[in-house]
Amino acid sequence: LNTVYGLHLGYFTGGAELLFNGTKEQHVKLPSQSEQWDVRQLLVWIKTNLLKERPELFIQGDTVRPGILVLINEADWELMGQLDYKLEDRDNIVFISTLHGG
Amino acid sequence: MCQVEEDYKDEALQRTAALSVGQKCMKCKEGCAVVVIRVGDAFCKSCFRDYFVHKFRAMLGKTRLIFPGEKVLLALSGGSTSSSMLCQVQEGLSREASKKLRFSPGIVHIDEGAVCGRSAEERQETLMQLEAIFQASGFPYHIVYLEEVFKLPNSILQSVSSSPTSHGQNYKEAVDDFLQKQREALIDVEQRLTVEDERNVTHSEQIEAKFDQLSTSTAVSEENSATILSETSPSGKWPFTLEQTEAVKELFSSVKTLTAKEELLQTLRHHLILHTARNKEYSKIMMGDSCTRLAVKLLTNISLGRGASLAVDTGFSDNRYGDIMILRPMREYSSKEIAFYNKLFEVPTVFTPALDTKASDKASIHRLTESFVNKLQTDFPSTVSTVYRTSEKLNTACSDINSGVEQTDKCLLCLCIMDTKVEEASAFQATLISEKLSCKQSPDQMPVNKVSEQSCCDNQAEEKGKCCSTNSGACHPPVSNTTTDFLTLLCYSCRLTVKDMVSLSLLPQYVLSEAERRKRRAQVREQIQEFLLPPEDESDENY
Numbered sequence: 001l002n003t004v005y006g007l008h009l010g011y012f013t014g015g016a017e018l019l020f021n022g023t024k025e026q027h028v029k030l031p032s033q034s035e036q037w038d039v040r041q042l043l044v045w046i047k048t049n050l051l052k053e054r055p056e057l058f059i060q061g062d063t064v065r066p067g068i069l070v071l072i073n074e075a076d077w078e079l080m081g082q083l084d085y086k087l088e089d090r091d092n093i094v095f096i097s098t099l100h101g102g
Numbered sequence: 103m104c105q106v107e108e109d110y111k112d113e114a115l116q117r118t119a120a121l122s123v124g125q126k127c128m129k130c131k132e133g134c135a136v137v138v139i140r141v142g143d144a145f146c147k148s149c150f151r152d153y154f155v156h157k158f159r160a161m162l163g164k165t166r167l168i169f170p171g172e173k174v175l176l177a178l179s180g181g182s183t184s185s186s187m188l189c190q191v192q193e194g195l196s197r198e199a200s201k202k203l204r205f206s207p208g209i210v211h212i213d214e215g216a217v218c219g220r221s222a223e224e225r226q227e228t229l230m231q232l233e234a235i236f237q238a239s240g241f242p243y244h245i246v247y248l249e250e251v252f253k254l255p256n257s258i259l260q261s262v263s264s265s266p267t268s269h270g271q272n273y274k275e276a277v278d279d280f281l282q283k284q285r286e287a288l289i290d291v292e293q294r295l296t297v298e299d300e301r302n303v304t305h306s307e308q309i310e311a312k313f314d315q316l317s318t319s320t321a322v323s324e325e326n327s328a329t330i331l332s333e334t335s336p337s338g339k340w341p342f343t344l345e346q347t348e349a350v351k352e353l354f355s356s357v358k359t360l361t362a363k364e365e366l367l368q369t370l371r372h373h374l375i376l377h378t379a380r381n382k383e384y385s386k387i388m389m390g391d392s393c394t395r396l397a398v399k400l401l402t403n404i405s406l407g408r409g410a411s412l413a414v415d416t417g418f419s420d421n422r423y424g425d426i427m428i429l430r431p432m433r434e435y436s437s438k439e440i441a442f443y444n445k446l447f448e449v450p451t452v453f454t455p456a457l458d459t460k461a462s463d464k465a466s467i468h469r470l471t472e473s474f475v476n477k478l479q480t481d482f483p484s485t486v487s488t489v490y491r492t493s494e495k496l497n498t499a500c501s502d503i504n505s506g507v508e509q510t511d512k513c514l515l516c517l518c519i520m521d522t523k524v525e526e527a528s529a530f531q532a533t534l535i536s537e538k539l540s541c542k543q544s545p546d547q548m549p550v551n552k553v554s555e556q557s558c559c560d561n562q563a564e565e566k567g568k569c570c571s572t573n574s575g576a577c578h579p580p581v582s583n584t585t586t587d588f589l590t591l592l593c594y595s596c597r598l599t600v601k602d603m604v605s606l607s608l609l610p611q612y613v614l615s616e617a618e619r620r621k622r623r624a625q626v627r628e629q630i631q632e633f634l635l636p637p638e639d640e641s642d643e644n645y
Contacts, residue, residue: 017453018455018459018460019460053460054460056462057460065476066473066476066477066479066480067437067472067473067476069438069441069442071442071445074136074445074446075134075135075136075137076135076136076137076138076144076442078138079125079135079136079137079138079144094445096441098182098394098437098438098440098441099472099473099476100395100398100456100458100468100469100472101455101456101457101458101459101460101461
């Protein structure tokens, strides 16, 4: 598989957008790789490529910081296999912070 | 029985096998699940909506605290929980007559931009977004600025237990009162309507809705004239001066820890909301505290030494102010439910940076507790509900005696019943003593005076006059003593907050002058007690 993924990332509300330079949403293209991308890899990619400051406020360990919700195509990622979810082209991923002050 | 077993099996299955894509809703068994609320409870979009809406109405229904026609002030920060609360109120008011919520809401927003490091332009922008939401709701709204704490009257800190409020009377009377008022207002607003029309129930509700719409426009203009107390406003639209912005900034920068800043901000915010509610004649305030937030608050407050006020700080209803009651109708929603509801049903929210935005996990007790709870929650999904259920069971034994409690027995800042009048052999007294002993800078005479005062007062009446007058004389000049006096007016937790401040003089005037007033009262009372054997108040003035 050598697909290039076009993803729609939304940082919606709650202050998660602050860590991305105030960007509320953006379209990204993931580089192609031999195997299918999963959310775990996506998070690593976001950390190295998109996070502007204080990565620990968004990612802790290999997952998102507790209190940040992830929606994949408008549905709870708990229904989608969380980190193991295999990304498809044009998936819509949204991060919502439920933490006080973002 | 069979069903129970079946359910159990299902649940066990869901627990072990990972939740799968395309799972069906546990309620309707048809729709595609989009959100997992508790472990294994997956809901589809429409069932989730029903569940969410029902919970709000059920909460208000079972508590029976909001009278029909009552004016309720919604405290809106623009954050997810309060925005969601606004949405639920709107939903409830838009229902058909039989299911309609019957109170009349207003909105208050406290702009805290000054202490959250925001420029005037940024604040303006946020406020514009918020105003758009408020206007769309059609409710009257009030925007209050943190700077306005400098214009608050002393009375905000005085409990109003002496004047029993209208809601102490029976339900029928309250309703009649309201209808009467509404009639008068309506006649003012819309001349064409006659009183007969309003007697008709369905009509009156239509009118109510109309009235709400009409009152928005009046409220906005009223807002501008009524709350602007200062004559000079630099930009022409802010109801405060640049000096006040600086003063509030200075006040907060004089606070040494983020924990104390959070507490102070919360106190001032509550005073402003309370003031708005009193000014605009609201009798209830709704706060958007979610279940997750309350669980965090419960543990935070225990750590802050607010154990004595836990019940009022986290319960559904909070009657510490006497005349105005605070309600927390969102307390059964987890922050996850709220976030999903807002996202799925496009509830507008406005994010405003708070004091602790981008702060690290260990920046304050609040922050640390929040991250503790959230981390625990990911591994043990019942954490929040367990803590929350605990808070539900808490009760203040003396909440009903509230009206009988003397003013001086309430904390000057948080207005909770004082927790500092405890017996000698307590951890609190021990802390005070060791604090006195280890405090280098405080003059020695302070504790000595206290001791001598006590011993002589127990002995003879004649000597008391002497020692007490010298004592009060000694009390005034040194600064540290003023601080000590001030501290005695506070509950344990507020003392800790104030101790983190560099100087008391930066506090808003209403706090300082009320402190002064209480101090004088206490002094007078002391003198009275010493000189008069029978506790009769009338004859005391002769002294």
